[in-house]
Amino acid sequence: MGRAPCCQKNGLKKGPWTSDEDYKLSHYIEEHGPGNWRTLPKLAGLERCGKSCRLRWTNYLRPDIKRGRFSFEEEETIIRLHSVLGNKWSAIAARLPGRTDNEIKNYWNTHIRKRLLRMGLDPVTHTPKLDHLIGSSSQLNILSNLLLALNQQQQQQQLLNPQLLSIVASLLTPLGQPIPQNQVLFGNNNISEQPQYQTSWQQQQQLKLHCQM
DNA sequence: AACCTGGTCAACCGCAGTGTA
DNA sequence: CTACACTGCGGTTGACCAGGT
Secondary structure: OOOOOOOOHHHOOOOOOOHHHHHHHHHHHHHHOOOOOOOHHHHHOOOOOHHHHHHHHHHHHOOOOOOOOOOHHHHHHHHHHHHHHOOOHHHHHHOOOOOOHHHHHHHHHHHHHHHHHHOOEOOOOOOEOHHHHOOOOOHHHHHHHHHHHHHHHHHOOOOOOHHHHHHHHHHOOOOOOOOOHHHHHHOHHHHHHOOOOOOOHHHHHHHHHHHHO
């Protein structure tokens, strides 16, 4: 339970790695394996702490690391897994061969997070940001996004709040025309074909309340 | 050309979990 | 049971770069 001893004591090097250090580290690990990270730097002739070496190896030098841009499929996988796992970057990385948790975390924070925000989705909950929802002119788009998110969750066999579902269903129902639940939940393509939607203030408040839960 | 701003990402920091003496 | 060592993880930082003014 104790804290790891501070690794920067006694003049150990910090900051960006040189190609010489990279060579020493990867050469040593290829010959001996990582073994004990604490003793590795000394044995490999590096003036770094073990923690720094481990990070450099796992995030950069490991031979099975896939570099370059994330594919569309990878991006979709990250979004889907994040909606289930949250900020469990290592768990997400475990399902994306060749990608590191650090890389995924960076990609999330710099690309995906912003994209979701632009779409009016909360990057934490993957549900519509209700600040946008209330009084927004693009209410229908946001509700569609919510449906999409719910649909994804359902496909992943997650537990859904039935009350939330019924609220969303009612929000998307044309005035005085109840529509079958299946159509709402699985007929995303039909959303744009619905003639007219009205959302009452009470419905919005209800939804807000449920989404905050 | 110089400066500013925002995006990107490698690396660091600190905490928590686990193993062991 | 306790203390310590080691490892792993998530959040944050800061250097670097490109594009805009």
